[in-house]
Amino acid sequence: MNTHTSVFGIFEPGPGWLFRLPVGWKYLLVLVLSIPTLVVAQWWFTLACLAVVLAVAATSGLVPRRMLRLGWMLWAMLGVLFLFHLATLHPTAAVMRPGNILVAVLAARLLTLTTSLPVLMDALATALAPLRLVRLDPAQAALAVALMIRSIPFLMGTVDDARDAANARGLGRNPARLLTPVMLGAVGYAERTGEALQARGIGDIQS
Structure with a gap:
């Protein structure tokens, strides 16, 4: 199939620093990279965060082609969102709305591309311990x-x-x-x- 793993990607072991980072710190990194774009709500800050996400990926050996392989449906959704805001004469929103989504998805891929699913599950189970x-x-x-x-x-x-x-x-x-x-x-x-x-x-x- 074409895009079964396109959004979250498949974990493949690598030598980069992000692969060696403890999973708890990776979860924190995802939050640090994705939440501020919603708080600041400025087009230039969204683009800056996008650049930071791609830089983090590049320094850990995740090439842009792999990071941006999200599947045609997500790209189509982002494109429609961009064109809608552009057509309604909101150019800043045209950058921020799809840009913030893209930053969040790519930040999540930093986690899923560098961490195996069992490790992710163990960390999540630990975080959900209060459910007992x-x-x-x-x-x-x-x-x-x-x-x-x-x-x-x-x-x-x-x-x-x-x-x-x-x-x-x-x-x-x-x-x-x-x-x-x-x-x-x-x-x-x-x-x-x-x-x-x-x-x-x-x-x-x-x-």
């Missing part, structure tokens, strides 16, 4: 987040595959031709995920 006070299992909550992270790019890839198949048959302009394979792909993915969880003794219903 309300009788919720932090490990299962972390697992739910991990499944969401894996599911979103998979479903995006399913849409891409369905579109490519429809285009190959000359049916690319018919949305109805995309709905069935996308729904079947989503249901099949959910079933396989459920079977995998049950095989590991997770999610069994207790009477």
Whole structure:
């Protein structure tokens, strides 16, 4: 499939400093890079933060091509947002709105491209430890987040595959031709995920 991992990317071990940074500091780095753009709300600050994110990636061996491989749907959404604000005569918003989203996504990719999913889950489970006070299992909550992270790019890839198949048959302009394979792909993915969880003794219903 084309974009199953385009938004969050696939972790591949590397020698850069960001790969060696403890995961807690990486989570903090994501917050430091993405939240100030929402607080300052200035177009020049958004561009500065974008440059900083790309610089952090470059100094750790994450090339721009890999960092910017986000999938056509996200780029299309950012493009539409940019053109909308430009058409409504809000050039600063045209930079800030899509720019802030891009900064947040790229900052998140600094985390996911340099950290394995099990490490991310362990760190998240530790952070969610207070949930035990309300009788919720932090490990299962972390697992739910991990499944969401894996599911979103998979479903995006399913849409891409369905579109490519429809285009190959000359049916690319018919949305109805995309709905069935996308729904079947989503249901099949959910079933396989459920079977995998049950095989590991997770999610069994207790009477």
